[in-house]
Amino acid sequence: xxxxxxxxxxxxxxxxxxxxxxxxxxxxxxxxxxxxxxxxxxxxxxxxxxxxxxxxxxxxxxxxxxxxxxxxxxxxxxxxxxxxxxxxxxxxxxxxxxxxxxxxxxxxxxxxxxxxxxxxxxxxxxxxxxxxxxxxxxxxxxxxxxxxxxxxxxxxxxxxxxxxxxxxxxxxxxxxxxxxxxxxxxxxxxxxxxxxxxxxxxxxxxxxxxxxxxxxxxxxxxxxxxxxxxxxxxxxxxxxxxxxxxxxxxxxxxxxxxxxxxxxxxxxxxxxxxxxxxxxxxxxxxxxxxxxxxxxxxxxxxxxxxxxxxxxxxxxxxxxxxxxxxxxxxxxxxxxxxxxxxxxxxxxxxxxxxxxxxxxxxxxxxxxxxxxxxxxxxxxxxxxxxxxxxxxxxxxxxxxxxxxxxxx
Amino acid sequence: xxxxxxxxxxxxxxxxxxxxxxxxxxxxxxxxxxxxxxxxxxxxxxxxxxxxxxxxxxxxxxxxxxxxxxxxxxxxxxxxxxxxxxxxxxxxxxxxxxxxxxxxxxxxxxxxxxxxxxxxxxxxxxxxxxxxxxxxxxxxxxxxxxxxxxxxxxxxxxxxxxxxxxxxxxxxxxxxxxxxxxxxxxxxxxxxxxxxxxxxxxxxxxxxxxxxxxxxxxxxxxxxxxxxxxxxxxxxxxxxxxxxxxxxxxxxxxxxxxxxxxxxxxxxxxxxxxxxxxxxxxxxxxxxxxxxxxxxxxxxxxxxxxxxxxxxxxxxxxxxxxxxxxxxxxxxxxxxxxxxxxxxxxxxxxxxxxxxxxxxxxxxxxxxxxxxxxxxxxxxxxxxxxxxxxxxxxxxxxxxxxxxxxxxxxxxxxxxxxxxxxxxxxxxxxxxxxxxxxxxxxxxxxxxxxxxxxxxxxxxxxxxxxxxxxxxxxxxxxxxxxxxxxxxxxxxxxxxxxxxxxxxx
Numbered sequence: 001x002x003x004x005x006x007x008x009x010x011x012x013x014x015x016x017x018x019x020x021x022x023x024x025x026x027x028x029x030x031x032x033x034x035x036x037x038x039x040x041x042x043x044x045x046x047x048x049x050x051x052x053x054x055x056x057x058x059x060x061x062x063x064x065x066x067x068x069x070x071x072x073x074x075x076x077x078x079x080x081x082x083x084x085x086x087x088x089x090x091x092x093x094x095x096x097x098x099x100x101x102x103x104x105x106x107x108x109x110x111x112x113x114x115x116x117x118x119x120x121x122x123x124x125x126x127x128x129x130x131x132x133x134x135x136x137x138x139x140x141x142x143x144x145x146x147x148x149x150x151x152x153x154x155x156x157x158x159x160x161x162x163x164x165x166x167x168x169x170x171x172x173x174x175x176x177x178x179x180x181x182x183x184x185x186x187x188x189x190x191x192x193x194x195x196x197x198x199x200x201x202x203x204x205x206x207x208x209x210x211x212x213x214x215x216x217x218x219x220x221x222x223x224x225x226x227x228x229x230x231x232x233x234x235x236x237x238x239x240x241x242x243x244x245x246x247x248x249x250x251x252x253x254x255x256x257x258x259x260x261x262x263x264x265x266x267x268x269x270x271x272x273x274x275x276x277x278x279x280x281x282x283x284x285x286x287x288x289x290x291x292x293x294x295x296x297x298x299x300x301x302x303x304x305x306x307x308x309x310x311x312x313x314x315x316x317x318x319x320x321x322x323x324x325x326x327x328x329x330x331x332x333x334x335x336x337x338x339x340x341x342x343x344x345x346x347x348x349x350x351x352x353x354x355x356x357x358x359x360x361x362x363x364x365x366x367x368x369x370x371x372x373x374x375x376x377x378x379x380x381x382x383x384x385x386x387x388x389x390x391x392x393x394x395x396x397x398x399x400x401x402x403x404x405x406x407x408x
Numbered sequence: 409x410x411x412x413x414x415x416x417x418x419x420x421x422x423x424x425x426x427x428x429x430x431x432x433x434x435x436x437x438x439x440x441x442x443x444x445x446x447x448x449x450x451x452x453x454x455x456x457x458x459x460x461x462x463x464x465x466x467x468x469x470x471x472x473x474x475x476x477x478x479x480x481x482x483x484x485x486x487x488x489x490x491x492x493x494x495x496x497x498x499x500x501x502x503x504x505x506x507x508x509x510x511x512x513x514x515x516x517x518x519x520x521x522x523x524x525x526x527x528x529x530x531x532x533x534x535x536x537x538x539x540x541x542x543x544x545x546x547x548x549x550x551x552x553x554x555x556x557x558x559x560x561x562x563x564x565x566x567x568x569x570x571x572x573x574x575x576x577x578x579x580x581x582x583x584x585x586x587x588x589x590x591x592x593x594x595x596x597x598x599x600x601x602x603x604x605x606x607x608x609x610x611x612x613x614x615x616x617x618x619x620x621x622x623x624x625x626x627x628x629x630x631x632x633x634x635x636x637x638x639x640x641x642x643x644x645x646x647x648x649x650x651x652x653x654x655x656x657x658x659x660x661x662x663x664x665x666x667x668x669x670x671x672x673x674x675x676x677x678x679x680x681x682x683x684x685x686x687x688x689x690x691x692x693x694x695x696x697x698x699x700x701x702x703x704x705x706x707x708x709x710x711x712x713x714x715x716x717x718x719x720x721x722x723x724x725x726x727x728x729x730x731x732x733x734x735x736x737x738x739x740x741x742x743x744x745x746x747x748x749x750x751x752x753x754x755x756x757x758x759x760x761x762x763x764x765x766x767x768x769x770x771x772x773x774x775x776x777x778x779x780x781x782x783x784x785x786x787x788x789x790x791x792x793x794x795x796x797x798x799x800x801x802x803x804x805x806x807x808x809x810x811x812x813x814x815x816x817x818x819x820x821x822x823x824x825x826x827x828x829x830x831x832x833x834x835x836x837x838x839x840x841x842x843x844x845x846x847x848x849x850x851x852x853x854x855x856x857x858x859x860x861x862x863x864x865x866x867x868x869x870x871x872x873x874x875x876x877x878x879x880x881x882x883x884x885x886x887x888x889x890x891x892x893x894x895x896x897x898x899x900x901x902x903x904x905x906x907x908x909x910x911x912x913x
Contacts, residue, residue, distance in 0.1 A: 270781070271777055272773075273777065278754075282754035283753070285751050286751050286752055286753055286754050290765040291733045291769075293732070
């Protein structure tokens with residue numbers, strides 16, 4: 001027989017006909033999560049491209065020159081170039097290296113800011129990404145961050161301990177609080193079949209009001225003698241130390257994030273638990289038939305996810321904003337984390353890079369606004385466009401005329 | 409209608425599903441399209457039906473080249489399709505289903521003209537002797553009759569060419585015989601018929617002409633007088649042994665003892681109703697029956713995958729009822745699930761990863777919570793060779809394998825442990841002839857090693873070939889347990905729930 005030419009790829013109709021997926025949302029999630037790196041890079045590229053159009057369209061000079069484009073088109077294109085390159089150059093100066101100062105130590109400061117913003121995005125992104133690997137959609141990042149931040153913050157301002165104990169204890173408290181809060185969603189899904197998207201969204205509200213309540217009671221979190229919903233500032237012994245000296249804001253959170261990346265990589269790729277998580281995510285029916293307790297896996301995944309997202313909350317309270325716990329401590333990170341996880345294809349390394357990119361957006365966005373007078377909202381638009389292009393692989397493929405990957 | 413397909417080529421990415429396939433179907437003939445799963449038969453028919461667009465080639469009907477943009481065009485051109493999975497709405501009546509998509513209305517308000525649809529159903533039904541009541545709800549009808557509704561649907565749109573896509577997969581032997589009769593009748597009335605199948609017996613029974621397709625290409629035509637072995641080797645591309653080589657069994661003590669097993673679902677529906685049977689060590693007990701008569705629930709109950717199970721399942725004296733799936737597997741039970749795509753494999757996992765699916769807790773592949781990747785890879789390399797899985801390497805994703813190779817991965821995983829019981833449900837469903845041969849050999853070898861085997865199959869050929877004893881199920885009950893040499897007619901009768909006088913339940 002013609003063994004030599006026979007490969008595993010026998011001509012078959014598109015797999016969609018044969019492979020029965022548990023649900024459409026599930027398979028969409030999996031497709032995005034499992035998409036290749038190229039798709040991510042292209043999505044980012046396209047988003048920047050569309051962003052350029054917006055910068056140009058909203059620029060005064062561009063509009064002026066457009067009025068006499070037929071007479072002097074070179075003016076128009078010069079204006080477009082100036083606007084777009086100016087904006088992205090400003091973003092570069094704000095996110096990586098400030099070319100306008102001579103002193104290296106000052107010039108490199110934006111990079112440390114990027115890293116500072118990236119740390120919680122990476123941590124929370126890992127939390128969402130681990131969920132994706134089990135085909136679970138964790139939208140509860142905000143709630144998990146709030147509870148974790150509140151728990152870590154309480155340990156941080158209320159207890160008096162030497163730093164070697166105080167800081168780890170505060171981190172641990174946040175980790176566990178986030179994990180338990182996430183675990184609730186997992187448990188509800190495992191026991192009652194409640195959909196995790198609904199549950200985590202609702203738990204965000206519960207967490208918000210819970211923390212708000214605690215911040216209005218001085219026997220809980222509120223600073224004594226204050227009317228503001230804010231706690232006391234963190235004690236010095238519980239604050240994440242600066243890693244590059246006092247000159248920069250960069251604190252230990254980034255190291256925490258890097259350790260978490262390595263730990264999650266090991267968990268997913270080298271541990272039996274991670275194997276089971278991926279099995280459940282890939283095909284819960286087959287996992288169950290192979291003796292894997294799917295419900296328990298869901299609960300475990302949500303605990304791990306909540307703990308990781310919780311670390312992002314810890315990072316904020318003990319590192320970035322040490323002036324005390326507030327209900328704003330999540331700073332939108334819980335939701336940005338979803339984008340980060342998607343762009344990182346739920347792979348730890350991918351999330352690391354996606355987190356760095358988004359950290360850069362945050363740091364650079366401000367400079368773009370102050371120096372080029374372009375709204376920070378543009379950054380949000382670019383971020384959203386990235387998700388849009390990631391979620392519509394056929395669109396990206398069509399634009400770049402890539403072969404249809406799903407079938408091949 | 410005379411249909412000519414000329415040099416049809418259809419590619420999916422780099423995969424060529426149809427490679428310059430040419431085919432002529434004359435009116436009044438049954439043209440069989442024979443080929444293994446994944447050979448490209450269904451793709452070709454989907455091109456014909458306007459569901460896919462051919463990259464190259466043309467479709468000619470009665471001498472005229474046609475282009476179909478969608479199934480609507482194909483239907484208008486007189487092509488009817490009887491799908492493997494019926495496209496019927498269960499809560500509609502037969503007449504409502506037949507008019508669906510082609511509703512005629514009367515009056516200014518657009519009242520549905522159900523009356524003419526009923527008349528049409530009655531007329532077609534009488535003409536071909538279908539015995540279908542136009543007012544019956546489809547969900548109340550047996551599968552064979554539902555299939556006739558599909559045929560009526562096509563005929564009511566004046567189809568001159570009917571495509572039957574693996575029509576017998578869901579039928580009892582009797583229903584299959586009836587379908588053959590219907591096909592002959594349609595042929596006599598001048599319709600052209602394309603019959604897609606991989607079952608050799610059926611082909612030889614009704615086909616006027618046979619075209620064999622392998623790996624997307626026409627490998628040749630055959631006469632209906634060709635032997636099974638000839639047809640099979642054309643399909644597979646090498647000589648195939650069709651008879652399972654199975655010696656006398658040497659049976660030990662009762663190993664699996666099932667007593668009064670009942671399985672109820674959440675809605676209170678009884679799927680398995682008081683089954684009692686035993687399997688001896690080294691014996692294959694084959695469960696025969698039409699799909700949906702409790703076989704799935706029986707195997708799932710054995711594996712701890714059903715929630716509401718009463719009665720007792722004792723394996724070598726140990727009770728299995730009430731155990732979790734993991735505990736059942738720990739009792740050395742191997743399980744080939746009936747649908748590998750759903751229950752057997754993780755498509756996004758590599759072959760190697762799939763091979764440890766039910767061993768993710770302990771040695772040999774897990775130590776101190778960490779995966780032992782080296783051990784797994786070595787194991788996977790061995791199994792790939794031993795079980796003749798055709799794949800580039802062990803890192804190939806299971807989802808990219810053909811059905812037969814996927815099934816070999818499942819079989820390799822389950823048989824590479826020391827088993828005390830093998831539960832094999834539809835072990836060769838959707839598997840090519842070559843792999844069937846291999847998997848059958850493995851099952852026989854397992855039995856010869858003294859392991860009791862519970863085989864569930866809806867293919868009577870498979871049941872007869874492998875069984876030491878046959879248990880026929882109907883509506884969750886045992887119709888009878890009979891010797892392996894029981895005549896097929898008798899088994900077919902039992903599958904409809906009738907118990908011959910000489911059979912004791």
